[in-house]
Amino acid sequence: MKKNQLLFLTLAAAFIAVIAVMAFTPLGYLKVGVIEITFLVIPVVAGGFVLGKWGGLLLGTSFGLTSLFQCFGFSPFGAALLAVSPVRTAVVCLLPRMLLGFLAAWLFEGLSKTRLPVSVASGLCGLVGSLVNTVGFVGLLILLFKDSAVITDLMVQMETKNVLYFALLFAGVNSLAEAAANTVVGAAVGPVMLRLKKSIR
Secondary structure: OOHHHHHHHHHHHHHHHHHHHHHHHHOOOOOOOEEEEEEOHHHHHHHHHHHHHHHHHHHHHHHHHHHHHHHHOOOHHHHHHHHHHHHHHHHHHHHHHHHHHHHHHHHHHHHHHOOOHHHHHHHHHHHHHHHHHHHHHHHHHHHHHHHHHHHHHHHHHHHOOOOOHHHHHHHHHHHHHHHHHOOOHHHHHHHHHHHHHHOOO
C-alpha cells in the first residue's frame, strides 16, 4: 500500500471515529428547549477539507449510517419510518449526508483556489453542508413518505394540509440555528484543516 493511501485511510478512520463518538453521545447534539442542533456536519465537512470530495463522501456515508442505526430502537421517529419501509428509510438517512460530504469538500476545493479568505470559504462550506443535510432530509422524507401515516399524523398534529408549510414547520428554528452553528464552526476549523492538508503532502 502506498504511503498516501495509508495516510488517507488513517485520517479517514480518525474522522469516522469522531463521527461515531459524536453520534452516540451528547457531543453530537445540542438541545436547548425545543431546539436540537446537530454538530455531526462539522467532522464530515472538516474531514472533506483534508481528504477531498471522495473522502467527504465516505465521511458523509458514515454520518448517514449512524443516523440509520438510530432507527433501530434509538429514535421513535426513525423506528416509525423503518416500520413503513426500510429501503426508503435508508435513502432518507444516507443520501443527504453523502451529498453534504461530497458537495462541501468539492466546493472547498474550488473556493480554496480563489482569493476568498479560507475562513470565509470554509464557513460557506459549513453552511452549504448544513443546508444540504436539512433540505435533503426533509425533502426526501416528504417525497418518499408523504402518503404514510407517519407524515399524515404529523400534519394533523400541526393542523396543516400544506406540504410546504409542514416542511417549514418540521425543519423549524432548528435548521436556522444549525446552519448558523455549522457556519461559525466551519469558519473556525477550515484554516486548521487546510494547514493539516498542506503539512501531510
